[in-house]
Amino acid sequence: MRPKLRILAIVEGHGEQTAVPVLLRRWFQHRGFRDFETPDLAIRASGSGALKCPHDDDDALGIEYYVEMAASERPDGILVMLDSDDECLVRARTPSRPGLGPELLRRARAIAPHIPIEVVVANREYEAWFLASLASLRRTTRIPRGSRLPTPLSDIETIRDCKKRLTQLLGRPYEETTDQPDFTGVLPFTPAMARRSRSYRKLLKALDALTRAARRNRRRSR
Template sequence: MSPSTGPRRIATIVEGHGGVEAVPVLLWRLAAELAPGAWVDFPSPHRIGRDSLVKPGGIEAAVDQAARRTAGVSGVLALFDADDDCPASLGPELTARGESALSGIPCAVVLAKREFEAWFLASASSLRGRQGLPDDLEPPAAPEEPRDCKGWISEHRTDGRPYKPKIHQPGLAAAMNLAEARAHSPSFDKFCRDVAALISPES
């Protein structure tokens, strides 16, 4: 299997139902900002549980399957929560394992530190008044440190209803300020840099 010479077509892997809709939102926003006018495509993500991805042989099987199911694939991106693992160590390890299964197709594995929702905390001031959040919402001092980012969002909603990823994640991904998130979340900055590399015609 070799990279396509046509448009940059990136197969994606996510772990949650919310990510199936939210991650493409982020990808299209980033493509428009990082490579305006670039010929790119992001087919609907493949959803695979985190435990399956990190087990021996898991990421290898996942990226191979995603690549084979995506006609004209030119790169594979996997995104899931780090939970208590260190993104800076586990991410590169899984990327190397994924690349070994792809025969020359670029691969990136990104772990959102703690949770995907930490990226919303990192850009919280841009989400004021969105998805039930208050108009005076303030971001936490260290947005990637809370263990329960989903709980943080639920606690700050003004309607008393809990945050639900499948319902609220896509809308928050569409509204979040990307520059603010990059400035306050190293794992989101890593995600942006990896996306930029995957959609580059030279990759």
């Protein structure tokens, strides 16, 4: 039996370290991809902004440092995920400046050109995807059924401090390390969800591209 294709994730947050592997495994299952796997824990960068910083091996900074770390495990693909916060909006005001995602992707691929890599930037936070999937969270009773957002679903990615909004909806503090992987377990892979969140739509496209490239590389290596 051939070994499964292994995708490694690189993230910045404590919650994402367990949530993104949940997301990957659910997506593999959704697509019927039995030939893919991912570890239970993603590689976590040393803090918010660590992936965006200039490369510095001594201080464990820069996307290059973490891609090198992941590449040393000889994966079939690498997914890098981080929150944009407000950086994507700031860059959009300067047309001559590249977008955050494309810039990080270029830097990452320069370090490991032999490994398929995709970079996904959640706008503004990973938790915005939970707000976009509020109906699923209510249906599975993770959020009280009567909870409502004052913001239209079409404007989800304009919301700041999504964690605070989730706390209000939950009626208790949102706990990143426990709620994030749990809520990720019900994120829908539907066209409606992709329409509500442009960055989630980019995630799904990136996963398609990453798995296609990983399979293509495996075939070439036979």
